[in-house]
Amino acid sequence: MQAHLAATDLACRRGERVLFRGVSLDLHPGAACRIAGPNGIGKTSLIRILAGLLRPFAGTVERRGMVALLDERHALDSQRPLGQALAFWAQLDRTSADEHIRRLGLRGLEDVPVRYLSTGQKKRAALARLTAQAAPIWLLDEPLNGLDSQGVALCEALVADHCATGGIALVASHQDMAIPAMTTLPLTDFALAEFSA
Numbered sequence: 001m002q003a004h005l006a007a008t009d010l011a012c013r014r015g016e017r018v019l020f021r022g023v024s025l026d027l028h029p030g031a032a033c034r035i036a037g038p039n040g041i042g043k044t045s046l047i048r049i050l051a052g053l054l055r056p057f058a059g060t061v062e063r064r065g066m067v068a069l070l071d072e073r074h075a076l077d078s079q080r081p082l083g084q085a086l087a088f089w090a091q092l093d094r095t096s097a098d099e100h101i102r103r104l105g106l107r108g109l110e111d112v113p114v115r116y117l118s119t120g121q122k123k124r125a126a127l128a129r130l131t132a133q134a135a136p137i138w139l140l141d142e143p144l145n146g147l148d149s150q151g152v153a154l155c156e157a158l159v160a161d162h163c164a165t166g167g168i169a170l171v172a173s174h175q176d177m178a179i180p181a182m183t184t185l186p187l188t189d190f191a192l193a194e195f196s197a
């Protein structure tokens, strides 16, 4: 089964405002797309609609294949040491976290409680959790936030590898990313003023 992520004529309403409307996309294996736009335009809201966590005001979403979401909530038990927190999810995913801990440069931090990790270390841990999931569809909300330059390059390489091996990546980011053939969906074009229905 080939992964597929499509949306047709999406609109998003939050409170009394329609944030955007008429948003469509059609992503097939290998596709990388960046959602761009100013603060508050609705990038996170669009990601959450595509993840199935927020109901669109209008339009439809079609998902085929498992979805992995990375956002500011890293979903790792803050009381547990990093190794155990990642192993908890790895066990559910029937995999091992070790290779992902190594790849994300987290070796040596396995015994440190998640709550003591720095911002960038937590983001790397969330990326380790993401890569361990082996989901074909990645929805990434500001994945570069908090990463140092080496972390940014690493994240770009992860996304590029994911797409090169048939994955789909949709990334909300204020920063350009060095990903081959990455397209841009500029949300600004769809912004509306106050909702007046």
Ligand SMILES: Nc1ncnc2c1ncn2[C@@H]1O[C@H](COP(=O)(O)OP(=O)(O)OP(=O)(O)O)[C@@H](O)[C@H]1O
Binding pocket: 014, 015, 019, 037, 038, 039, 040, 041, 042, 043, 044, 045, 046
């Ligand atoms: N539950 C909610 N109820 C009402 N308004 C909300 C709710 N959640 C978010 N909003 C509003 O929706 C708008 C879009 O928020 P969203 O987080 O999607 O924007 P964004 O483009 O991701 O912003 P940023 O670039 O700052 O991360 C904001 O004005 C925000 O205040």
